[in-house]
Amino acid sequence: MLLHLSMNSMRSTRFGNVALSLASILWASSSAGVFAADAKSTDGPAKVTFEDDVKPILRQHCFNCHSQSDKRGGLALDSYGAMMEGGGSGEIVYDDGDAETSRLWQLVNHDDTPVMPPNQPKIAAEQLQVIRSWIEGGILENSGSKAKAKKKNALAFVASSSGRPEGPPPMPEALPQRVPVVTQRAAATTAIGASPWAPLVALAGQKQISLYHTETSELLGVLPFEEGIPQSLRFSRDGQFLIAGGGEHSVQGIAAVYDIKTGERVAQVGDELDTVFDADVNDNMSRIALGGPQRMLRIFDATDGTQLFDIKKHTDWIYSVAYSPDGVLVASGDRSGGLFVWEADTGRLYLDLAGHKGAIRSISWRDDSNVLASASEDGTVKLWDVNSGKAIRSINAGSGGVTSVQFDHKGQIVTAGKDRKVRLWDANGKQLTETPAASEAVLEVAITHDSSQMIYGDWTGSVKVSAISDPKKIQELAANPPPAKERIGAVEQTLASIKVKLTPLQEKRDATTANWKSAEKALAEMDSKLAQQNEAIAKNQSAIAAKKTQREQTVAGLPALVSKSRDAHDSVIASRLGLGESPDDAALVKAADLELSLAEQLSKIAQQRRQIVQAKKDEAALAATVTTQQTELAALQTKRAEMEKAVEVARVATEQAEKSYAAVAGELSEVEKKRQLLAEAIQ
Structure with missing residues (x-):
């Protein structure tokens, strides 16, 4: 914008x-x-x-x-x-x-x-x-x-963001379980806040804030609010912190900031002489705005609690305060129907939005910071274009007055009213669904991060969770839950049932692990056999190549030997013809030497011919052996492929068994942690 x-x-x-x-x-x-x-x-x-x-x-x-x-x-x-x-x-x-x-x-x-x-x-x-x-x-x-x-609180060291956090959204890890105030019945619902990114909702009670898992309805912890009753609950833009405004009427009012994971109160601002009706933090967690019966919109430094400035234009109690998601503007509405938008950094008036004829009970910003929704006791919800300052739509959202309004990430709007109904509207103001009528006027409403559930509370203190896909599908949550000593029994029963489930899962995990290791061992042995077989084949193929080379060299040398033997044969014939009728002894010796040389040459030729024949036989035998070995190798490779598949099946089965075991073991760990927190709360 x-x-x-x-x-x-x-x-x-x-x-x-x-x-x-x-x-x-x-x-x-x-x-x-x-x-x-x-x-x-x-x-x-x-x-x-x-x-x-x-x-x-x-x-x-x-x-x-x-x-x-x-x-x-x-x-x-x-x-x-x-x-x-x-x-x-x-x-x-x-x-x-x-x-x-x-x-x-x-x-x-x-x-x-x-x-x-x-x-x-x-x-x-x-x-x-x-x-x-x-x-x-x-x-x-x-x-x-x-x-x-200057004393800095924990927020001075927070690297805040204004949108969806990287990785899993923040959820409670080890919240307090002690219930500060135990009552027979809950008081009227004063505040409900839903996390923008996690299945988490905060409910205001008497001197306490209860945090529930919206998908399981499990109570995750209880945050103390000793100053009185929280009148407003808002999450930071990234869902890491919860901002609570409230106190005790005509006595004290403050705004407190809690770390969602630990439950620690990391910041507190304000020292009002009356309760705080609404409070909100800006996009980078540096400023907190609050308003209440004193008719002053006060802005504080969130890191050290210093009051930065007051805005005095309101003439009646300030019911609602909200920073725009981008942190540029802050809006406030009062009991006389006054609705103003201010420059967040300077406090200068940016818009005076006139149009409502009744008290402004609730305001909410669309994610893009371009549209502001206001809910009034005049029975309407108005959508304001903050660029032009004009009302772009007016929705008749309930006779008797609208008490609460909230945008979701889709631009849809959920409203609650004195007609005991909760309704969901699309971005154009068309009603999509509504809940069955509550027993009394509905005072607060919130919508979950995934737009799947509406959480609302009425004048009797009854808090309900209604599925948007089926509004008649309702679960109840307790804003003032039972004390720890009453809840620990149910947790111990849960622990026992989880342990029963865990034993067979552990046995299955051990069995599949053993099977996987056995399959891997067999595969390793097979790989060893394959290596030996390949080595033997390579050795025989090398021998065949050597014999072939030797044979070819012998064949190549035969022509020279044969030619030499022919020359020797000719010399023998010539010597014989030259002996005559009465040869002398020297001629006879010479003829004998020539014949002996010829015999030796012929013997060598015969020997090499036999070697050539034998080499061919050896090559053929080795080739047959290699063929047999290759056939055996192919069979081994086929078997290895089957064994490899078996190893993969065993691995997947082991991983699934491990995953199932880890899930239940993790559940057991969380329940044991919760039991420990409950035990500490009882002490």
Whole structure:
């Protein structure tokens, strides 16, 4: 929304009115001379104090209009006490060291209007630096003053988000189980809040807040609210925190922030003289707004509880307060039908939404921050376009008055009214469904994060959960649950039944695990056999290749041997022909040597021919062996594939058994934890 984006970039101030108007603060017109701050000779940084440094500057520029004798706008600046008191629009400086949000600094530095001093040049830079240093140093009164250390609560260290959190949505982990107040019957329902992302609902009771699981109706814990009765329950935008506003009528009112997981109260603001009817936190958990019978919309720093500013425009009790989801605006509605929208950072009036003829009992923002819904005792719910400031739709949501309204993530609207009905409407105002009539007027309603259930409570204190798909399907929740000693028996019975379920699941898990391990062992043995078989085949194939190479080499060498033997044969024939009739002994010896050489050559040729034949036989035998081995290998591989499937089946069965066991074991652990918390609550 462009308008919201531009507004969000405006400078932050601390005050609800345009703060100090021209009529409220008029600075004296005086000479343009400059008083330098007194130099101080110290070993460390010099203290900047009101008496020594700031007062001389204010005397020069401001005392003519802002002193005890002439308090323009109700503001006097000639004494430290008067300055700390502020003027008609509230305080102008704070001891938090933040100059940028100081109203005094914004006006003298010309960051906001009306600029001061009026009709004069801006105060000299040297003097402005003195004022800024004084604020940042803790607004010390004199040289003996010490800056206050602001106490920060747990919210000061929270990295908040304004939307759906990553991972599982926040749910209670170990909440208190003690019931502060036990009553025979519940009081009228004052507040119901549903988590924006989790199956979790908070119910207001007497000095307590009960948290339930909306899908199981299980009581998850009880948060103490010792100040009285919670009148409003809202979750932070990311669902991590619960903001409760309430107290005791004509005695006290506060707003408290609880951590959903632990139940710890991490922040508390306000000290009203009457109860708080509604409270809400902005998108980044830095500010809390609250309203009530005192007709003041108050804005607090959520991290240290400092009151930032008041908004005084309401003329009657403030029933409803809500920040827009983007944190840019804050809306408030009162008993006289006044409905206003304010700039969240400055407190300036943004819209005056006139149209209702009865008290504004409830307001709710659509997720995109563009539409505001208001529920009134005039019987209507109006949808307001906050860009144009016009009512874009008016829904007749119940005779006698509408008491509660809430948007869901789909833009649908759930309403409750004095006609005892709860209704669900689409974004165009068409009724989708309604619940059976309650016994009394329905005062509060909420819708679950998944838009599947409506939770509502009536004047008798009865709280019901109705399924949107079948509104007649109803379950009841107790805003003031039974004490721990009455609930622990049921928890022990649950523990016993879970243990009964757990034993066979454990046996099945052990059996499937053993089967899986056995199947994996058999598969490993098979892999070993396959490796041996492949090794044997490779060895025989290598032998075949070697014999083939040797045979081919022998065959290749035969022609040379045969040729040589022919030459030798020719020499033998020639020697025989040359012997004649009476050869001498030398001729005979020579002929004998030639014949012997020929015989040796022929023998070698015959031997190599036999080797060639034998090599062929060996190759054939090895090839047959390899064929047999390969056949056996294929059979082993087929068997291995079957074994691998068996291992996978065993693994899946083991995982399923483990999952089933873990689920019940986890349930057992949670119930045991709850039993322990109940036992501690009883003690």
